Amino acid sequence: MSWICRVHHSLCISIFYQKVKERSTMSVAIHIEKVVKKYEDHTVIDGLSLEIKPGELFTLLGPSGCGKTTLLRMIIGFNSIEGGAIKLDDQVINTIPVNKRKMGMVFQNYAIFPHMTVEENIAFGLKAQNQGKKDMQNRINEIMKVVRIEDHHAKKPDKLSGGQQQRVALARALVINPKVLLMDEPLSNLDAKLRVEMRNAIKDIQQKVGITTVYVTHDQEEALAISDRIAVMNKGIIQQIGKPENIYLRPNNVFVAQFIGTSNLIKGTVQKQQDGTFVVFNDGYSERMDHLLDTVTDGQQVVVSVRPQEFVVSKDANAISGVVDKTMFLGINTHYFITLKTGESVEVVQNIEDHSIIPEGTSVNVKVKPRLINVFDATSEMTLIKAGE
Template identity: 75%
Template sequence: MGVAIDIDNVVKMYDEHTVIDGLSLTIQPGELFTLLGPSGCGKTTLLRMIIGFNSVDGGAIKVDGQRINDVPVSKRKMGMVFQNYAIFPHMTVAENIAFGLKTLKDSKAQMQSKIDHIMKVVHIQDHHSKKPDKLSGGQQQRVALARALVINPNVLLMDEPLSNLDAKLRIEMRNAIKEIQQEVGITTVYVTHDQEEALAISDRIAVMNKGVIQQIGKPEQIYLRPSNLFVAQFIGTSNVIKAKVEKQGTDTFIVFNGEYKEKLDNVVETVENGQEVLVSVRPQEFTITQEASAIAGVVESTMFLGINTHYLVTLTTGERVEVVQHIEDKAIIPEGTNIYVKVKPHLINLFDVANEQTLMKAGE
């Protein structure tokens, strides 16, 4: 069973520049928790604070209830997998994995037993005598993962572990990492800037920007109900268009382009009649229709991607949006065609113009 990690109001500064200022979160025992955000958002800095490579300038980090701020890296019982693998080119697979065991003072028989076991867990048992240059990128990453896990750490930390792999291998390895993490049951903190990767493997995700956590939640929560406009635009593709709120008695409508409107049942009650809002609509949340009462636009470009066709559409308001249509039996719409689009009201998200925070009811 994994351990809990409590990060309480931590601060990190570089030359009087505050990178992380009072960040707090709790990682549950045994979960795969992902720190997701753009480059420079502080996610790797936080990871390095957890393992001890970076000092903590304020607040506390606790593992299983024990404060570890001043505990040396070698005493924290954590394994780390780096972006560039960091495996030794002159050593075989087995020797690389054994490297982390040397400080444990195990007997040769104990070491070999642990090495054999972990190679089976990560599926590289057939490559024990090979040097790294004889392995694929995915196999090298499995070696790095085995080396981190063989010491039986309490926590596994992974810093952009798949960024050096090609697209097909990334998918293969993210599935492998999720499977291995679940089998071992170790508390894992995973850093990435790749939204799809985070959605695919995580139990929970913390979206970060400029050293601040924007939202923490399960992948489907963050994708379907982002807490602010930054999260909506960072997770996946999202069109942002302007609209107004219209209240009729107890009913709330969202009005586009002054005439097309949809009733919404999950907007906070504090929205006011006539209030301007920003609406996040993912490409697949549009429906192309023949109804002239919908939002009018012109197809500027078409991109056929097999199962779907992507259209870049300029609306009569001047706003440009991406619309995705599932092929089925539909013919591809030529460029220059006038079209109308509607939104799927139960999927779209509304945000306040001033602070860009969600206007959707929690959990709906």
């Protein structure tokens, strides 16, 4: 392709994105106010509230059965609402039929029609809008270019890869110019390489189109990679809402710390001294903590969450002693699985450039990086780190 053709193609794509963005209307906010969902005598969601900002990609993240898909289906209207309200901007949509909510949805299993071509699948949702033939064709052509499926317009789904089928499903959801895009585990049926490719594509398309998007997944890496903000859910309750980096670095409680990434949990005690506040681990090793809440008390029992990379293998005597049970070399990093003197098992990740590989069976001392670790009250399991630290 000559450079003139490449420039022309890029210009066309930019125009297509702009047209779709303009026609998708101004981005809307979603207000979820104390909503309740019951199935007979079982309450799945009980008084949940959250705000989704206009144009953001907001992810509902949690384990299977936590209520995230139930909430998504309440937003689009597949599930009834037994209490509270869901609003698009200022409009309550509780009783508005699904086909009147102006929302697009992408399902886990794609839900594209096997007997239709790519183009026919995308056109399906437009036919109900009584569009003129020329205008409808223009919109189909535009959205196929946006999701990069135009070269396959005449193919049936069985001739497409999983990623291509998901692009068709995404195009079909976007072509009707919805106010909100909803996505329910859209990548779970793809292999690892395709998942990475498609999550990048979804993020890119969502940003360029500018549509308010609610994304459901149980995959925390996927959520961290694509989200503007994440709501971590468990048993129908939101545990924490925040930007991916904030949730990863400063989890609100023990559940979030364990669900997002890998975390080692170690018992400890708060010790207040004249020269500061310390966390003392069960074998006597201590670290000064200058960013704990002022309300912590001397002798308070705590649980310390330490990411594998937040450990340091050290020769310092003021450290936690242990024995290397297993060594796993993974190129840049080496993972050590260590049983501590206290009986606790931890995973430690060290950069191979910083040290030679430690043989299994070796006695080692490990310290923590006090500014990075998280400390939780042993009873409530809530964070004891000051906000913003």
